[in-house]
Amino acid sequence: MGNDFKEEDIFNLEYLIIPGVDIDSSQRAKQMSQQIHKHAFWSAGLHPHEADTFHEIKDELSKLMKEADLIGETGLDYYRNLSPREQQIESLQFHLQVAHEMNKPIILHCRDSFSDMYDLLSSSTKSNKIILHSWTGGNNWTKKFVELDCYFSISGIVTYSTAHDLHQSVKHIPTDRLLLETDVPYLAPEPYKGMKNIPSNIMYTAQKLSELLSISPKELSDITIANTNKLMEK
């Protein structure tokens, strides 16, 4: 999830992961994780949209990564292509290397880039704890990334009536690899689709995902809390 929210917006959360997507937001994620009255982890990373700034900020980013609980958000976005693909890949490979060396989980954004992401992750000999954030893959890609032992973080997209492929593919994710997220301030779940998202809206996403998986929201909550504990253990 992003880091644009207030204390009262997190009343129903046990844990938060507050990500950075550049230097400023990574620093803000760190501050917020220390200020809020909940157990919060934070991450330092460079979003693929900003990958063209990678060389300028690499040293400063490296320092933040040493302190952070997680690495990312990084990844590949071939939908918008706001930075050249070669630079997205270079930045992603750097994040993967650091995450491996520091044994920290890494948050990956993957939009219209499943094939390159799969090739990059599967050809790497490094063992990383990988979180595929706001997962939208259909059955085939989900099964392939399950083989790579990734965690799949499900956002408000799962509540949209148009997300037919995702409604099927979430059933192929092992329960010990499921996570929930909001991607605040984006991707507000139904019934707030199109509005500014807040972390407490996660309950609508949890409600829908638990229906799809034929379990109760409480069971899903227990599962995702246990998975977060497992993911974050050193």
Ligand SMILES: [Zn+2]
């Ligand atoms: Zn993203």
